[in-house]
Amino acid sequence: GQQLNQSPQSMFIQEGEDVSMNCTSSSIFNTWLWYKQDPGEGPVLLIALYKAGELTSNGRLTAQFGITRKDSFLNISASIPSDVGIYFCAGQRRGSQGNLIFGKGTKLSVKP
Amino acid sequence: DVKVTQSSRYLVKRTGEKVFLECVQDMDHENMFWYRQDPGLGLRLIYFSYDVKMKEKGDIPEGYSVSREKKERFSLILESASTNQTSMYLCASGQPGGSGGENIQYFGAGTRLSVL
Numbered sequence: 001g002q003q004l005n006q007s008p009q010s011m012f013i014q015e016g017e018d019v020s021m022n023c024t025s026s027s028i029f030n031t032w033l034w035y036k037q038d039p040g041e042g043p044v045l046l047i048a049l050y051k052a053g054e055l056t057s058n059g060r061l062t063a064q065f066g067i068t069r070k071d072s073f074l075n076i077s078a079s080i081p082s083d084v085g086i087y088f089c090a091g092q093r094r095g096s097q098g099n100l101i102f103g104k105g106t107k108l109s110v111k112p
Numbered sequence: 113d114v115k116v117t118q119s120s121r122y123l124v125k126r127t128g129e130k131v132f133l134e135c136v137q138d139m140d141h142e143n144m145f146w147y148r149q150d151p152g153l154g155l156r157l158i159y160f161s162y163d164v165k166m167k168e169k170g171d172i173p174e175g176y177s178v179s180r181e182k183k184e185r186f187s188l189i190l191e192s193a194s195t196n197q198t199s200m201y202l203c204a205s206g207q208p209g210g211s212g213g214e215n216i217q218y219f220g221a222g223t224r225l226s227v228l
Contacts, residue, residue, distance in 0.1 A: 031215040033215070033216060033217075035219075040221075040222070041222065042116075042202050042204075042219035043202070043219045044219070045216055045218070048215075048216055088154070088155070090217075092215040098206055098207070098215055098217075099145075099157070100217055104153070104154035105154055
């Protein structure tokens with residue numbers, strides 16, 4: 001099945017730094033979602049985006065739905081140790097009845 | 113809060129055993145999904161269901177079957193477990209588009225299955 005191109009695969013950053021990751025696709029999506037997965041747990045929804053150009057924040061997290069409808073990015077400002085985990089993007093194409101296509105994830109490590 | 117509960121966090125089974133993974137959701141969601149997650153491969157869809165007694169194959173259905181006798185419960189069955197089915201299994205539920213909370217899938221905590 002199709003997967004989204006998510007980059008980078010991994011990041012090692014210093015506490016306090018900002019983080020940016022993105023997902024791209026060759027298909028148009030009508031929904032973009034960003035999830036975080038802590039070690040040994042299931043993914044938890046961070047942000048949902050439904051309109052091209054939409055910019056949404058959740059605390060230190062900001063995500064945008066690309067205007068071409070084929071990409072999305074997630075920014076984390078002033079990272080802290082508990083930001084460690086794997087971040088997944090997920091997209092849904094029109095008419096796919098709720099099925100999502102997932103990126104392979106960005107593994108974030110934060111050095112105190 | 114939405115709750116998706118997977119019956120076991122860890123399971124160890126022998127090759128050839130029949131394995132049942134159970135998932136229950138409490139939000140009256142119509143859609144339910146089973147994924148497996150392996151390092152470097154991301155989440156891969158095994159089976160999904162849009163309604164009671166309905167099932168659809170995902171990207172990697174071989175070696176698996178599912179059962180959805182009640183709306184809140186979706187079971188994944190490994191008919192004859194093999195070592196290459198050692199993985200993290202994630203269940204999710206959600207509503208179809210146009211019904212509010214569009215397309216969001218809520219995940220359980222996962223079942224880490226080891227087949228020896």
